[in-house]
Amino acid sequence: xxxxxxxxRAMVQARVEEFRDQARRRIEGKLTDDQFKxxxxxxxxxxxxxxxxxxxxxxxxxxxxxxxxxxxHIARVxxxxxxxxxxxxxxxxxxxxxxEAADLLGELADVEMHAIQTSGESIRNVSADQYxxxxxDEILDPRPWAEMIRQMTNFMPEFSxxxxxxxxxxxxxxxxxxxxxxxxxxxxxVKNDAGEIGFEVYAGGGMGRTPFIAYxxxxxxxxxxxxxxxxAVLRTWNRNARRDNIHKQRMKIxxxxxxxxxxxxxxxxxxxxxxxxxxxxxxxxxxxxxxxxAPPAFETGLSEEIDRSDPDFALWVDRQxxxxxxxxxxxxxxSLKPIGQIPGDISADQMDLVADLAERYSFDDIRATxxxxxxxxxxxxxxxxxxxxxxxxxxLGEANLDLVTDIIACPGLDYCSLANARSxxxxxxxxxxxxxxxxxxxxxxxxxxxxxxxxxCGHHHAGNIGILGVDRKGTESYQLLLGGSGDEVTTQxxxxxxxxxxxxxxxxxxxxxxxxxxxxxxxxxxxxxxxxVGMDGFKEAIYG
Amino acid sequence: xxxxxxxxxDPVPDEPAVSLDAFLDQTNAASVRIxxxxxxxxxxxxxxxxxxxxxxxxxxxxxxxxxxxxxxxxMGYTGEIKATGDVLVDLLFFMRxxxxxxxxxxxxxxxxxxxATLSRYPYVYQPAADAAVPIWQxxxxxxxxx
Numbered sequence: 004x005x006x007x008x009x010x011x012r013a014m015v016q017a018r019v020e021e022f023r024d025q026a027r028r029r030i031e032g033k034l035t036d037d038q039f040k041x042x043x044x045x046x047x048x049x050x051x052x053x054x055x056x057x058x059x060x061x062x063x064x065x066x067x068x069x070x071x072x073x074x075x076h077i078a079r080v081x082x083x084x085x086x087x088x089x090x091x092x093x094x095x096x097x098x099x100x101x102x103e104a105a106d107l108l109g110e111l112a113d114v115e116m117h118a119i120q121t122s123g124e125s126i127r128n129v130s131a132d133q134y135x136x137x138x139x140d141e142i143l144d145p146r147p148w149a150e151m152i153r154q155m156t157n158f159m160p161e162f163s164x165x166x167x168x169x170x171x172x173x174x175x176x177x178x179x180x181x182x183x184x185x186x187x188x189x190x191x192x193v194k195n196d197a198g199e200i201g202f203e204v205y206a207g208g209g210m211g212r213t214p215f216i217a218y219x220x221x222x223x224x225x226x227x228x229x230x231x232x233x234x235a236v237l238r239t240w241n242r243n244a245r246r247d248n249i250h251k252q253r254m255k256i257x258x259x260x261x262x263x264x265x266x267x268x269x270x271x272x273x274x275x276x277x278x279x280x281x282x283x284x285x286x287x288x289x290x291x292x293x294x295x296x297a298p299p300a301f302e303t304g305l306s307e308e309i310d311r312s313d314p315d316f317a318l319w320v321d322r323q324x325x326x327x328x329x330x331x332x333x334x335x336x337x338s339l340k341p342i343g344q345i346p347g348d349i350s351a352d353q354m355d356l357v358a359d360l361a362e363r364y365s366f367d368d369i370r371a372t373x374x375x376x377x378x379x380x381x382x383x384x385x386x387x388x389x390x391x392x393x394x395x396x397x398x399l400g401e402a403n404l405d406l407v408t409d410i411i412a413c414p415g416l417d418y419c420s421l422a423n424a425r426s427x428x429x430x431x432x433x434x435x436x437x438x439x440x441x442x443x444x445x446x447x448x449x450x451x452x453x454x455x456x457x458x459x460c461g462h463h464h465a466g467n468i469g470i471l472g473v474d475r476k477g478t479e480s481y482q483l484l485l486g487g488s489g490d491e492v493t494t495q496x497x498x499x500x501x502x503x504x505x506x507x508x509x510x511x512x513x514x515x516x517x518x519x520x521x522x523x524x525x526x527x528x529x530x531x532x533x534x535x536v537g538m539d540g541f542k543e544a545i546y547g
Numbered sequence: 548x549x550x551x552x553x554x555x556x557d558p559v560p561d562e563p564a565v566s567l568d569a570f571l572d573q574t575n576a577a578s579v580r581i582x583x584x585x586x587x588x589x590x591x592x593x594x595x596x597x598x599x600x601x602x603x604x605x606x607x608x609x610x611x612x613x614x615x616x617x618x619x620x621x622m623g624y625t626g627e628i629k630a631t632g633d634v635l636v637d638l639l640f641f642m643r644x645x646x647x648x649x650x651x652x653x654x655x656x657x658x659x660x661x662x663a664t665l666s667r668y669p670y671v672y673q674p675a676a677d678a679a680v681p682i683w684q685x686x687x688x689x690x691x692x693x
Contacts, residue, residue, distance in 0.1 A: 010670050010682040017668045024663060025637065033657070041608055042637055124608065154682070158668070160644035160675045161617050164610025230673065242614050246583065280621065282674045285690050288683040 023105035044123030058121040063131035063149035064092030068358035075354035126156040133372040137380040145175040147293035166244035166252035182489030207258030210459035215255040235273035299366040305331025322402040337377040338401035347375030415455030422455035424472025424479035465489040481508035518544035560599040604632040620646035620676035646676035
């Protein structure tokens with residue numbers, strides 16, 4: 004993985020000292036809370052219901068054992084012994100003290116981590132395919148480009164105060180594991196007919212209260228022009244977006260209002276201008292970064308055999324491991340969705356264990372996924388039983404990847420100052436309802452996503468089944484949605500009808516699942532059945 | 548008149564700035580005032596007579612002025628670009644990089660904060676409207692830009 008050089012270190016250290024100074028001026032009263040707010044947000048510090056929350060960037064979801072151990076240390080020393088992996092491949096802590104935040108950022112800098120631009124109106128942490136560098140279907144590892152984009156987009160002077168947040172994703176596979184088209188700006192690395200590598204470019208996606216699926220705005224962008232192109236997109240948006248209503252300032256709104264073609268025309272015009280400035284990073288810099296992502300020294304001649312005599316282990320292997328590009332290796336998914344627990348939460352002790360396993364069995368490589376799970380990307384098949392045994396003993400051995408209990412949920416009203424309703428208890432009740440492993444396996448792939456308000460941090464628009472918490476005259480109410488997805492056939496979920504109370508929505512969801520089991524055709528996943536029969540095929544079962 | 552922090556040695560333009568429409572209508576005005584929503588590219592035909600461009604920040608979170616300044620520099624404008632309005636010292640380094648060279652904030656800056664902000668970052672990751680050399684170029688001193 005990427006290693007900082009003296010320049011990266013100096014920049015991150017400067018950022019820590021800048022924040023230390025800003026926090027001091029806030030505490031001394033030289034900055035008003037209004038003035039301090041965007042400054043702390045650009046360092047990932049939110050003020051939530053009970054305390055400050057700090058969001059730490061995990062660039063493109065890749066980190067190592069030493070970094071995971073530091074995250075565990077931070078959980079113990081600065082928080083309450085746990086952390087929460089987010090839908091942006093980041094980790095956040097819920098109980099941070101303002102006076103300690105600069106020291107915490109300093110500790111992160113010691114292991115080449117930061118919280119730069121993890122919130123606020125900024126270019127956020129770049130997300131990527133969690134199987135990068137291991138997936139059998141990728142044309143190359145997308146992470147060198149993601150790291151390049153990290154360096155291009157941190158501290159961009161012109162885009163210091165964008166109209167709203169700006170989220171980027173990069174993948175290099177035909178299969179989309181990163182919900183590409185739900186991003187403001189997204190790149191799929193492709194090879195053209197001439198055999199050249201370039202980017203297929205998408206723009207204008209996003210969830211929130213006005214969801215849009217991104218348009219493809221360019222078929223093929225030469226990789227060497229990415230900074231010019233991104234600057235063109237950002238400038239077109241920065242200069243032309245509304246500034247009078249925070250709910251209408253995301254780039255998706257501008258793209259929608261101008262129309263796909265006019266937005267593309269304006270970007271292309273600005274792009275041609277930027278090309279004349281000759282500001283793009285050279286190939287040599289890509290090569291320098293890419294060298295850090297050279298494949299690890301995979302052993303050859305390894306056995307493909309897995310001893311499946313333990314049925315629990317066999318179930319876990321079938322559910323949690325994915326084909327690796329190197330013979331004798333597997334990609335291991337670690338579930339952070341134990342039955343009845345909080346999705347994405349992990350204790351400091353569990354973090355230490357994952358760090359140990361990564362160092363011992365996965366070339367010191369860990370990934371965070373946008374579905375709030377973890378990945379050990381390079382595990383020898385002969386080590387799978389040892390890895391499973393250790394995970395199982397630590398409460399991380401659940402075999403539910405992409406199943407009905409592998410739920411994405413935002414922190415909701417238990418923590419968040421924006422939420423209208425709680426998300427976590429709903430996720431826990433669904434998880435308990437479907438706890439029976441045989442039943443989960445029978446239902447098969449079904450992605451449930453729960454948001455506690457219309458800001459949609461729990462991705463309910465992209466859920467095969469989505470749940471949206473709303474406030475109805477002072478009580479929590481839940482809308483049920485069907486048919487969303489974040490895969491290569493991106494679709495937006497639709498509301499089924501009138502909402503439910505907390506117990507009611509779990510029952511309604513179960514009725515939808517049972518309806519699917521009745522009407523599915525052989526081999527159909529829930530989303531396939533929904534796409535075949537539409538909402539009408541489910542509505543009566545849900546509402547009776 | 549607010550205190551002005553200025554990073555230029557030439558004489559201070561002394562005529563009051565007029566709106567962009569008025570500036571384009573007149574033939575001898577030298578100081579123009581850009582509101583957050585104005586398109587500075589309209590100044591292209593009259594840059595020769597322009598001595599001062601004031602870029603207003605109605606609120607500090609309105610980042611359009613950053614683009615206005617950088618676009619002006621990319622057009623080859625070398626006169627003064629002054630940031631006015633709700634300008635905070637924490638934005639100073641990025642504003643300098645976008646081409647601002649004078650500042651008349653509604654609330655005067657503390658000079659200790661100014662000096663701390665401007666000396667904070669030893670390097671820059673990407674080119675802007677200033678002469679700072681991006682980190683990639685320091686890493687590859689044998690390559691010319693681009």
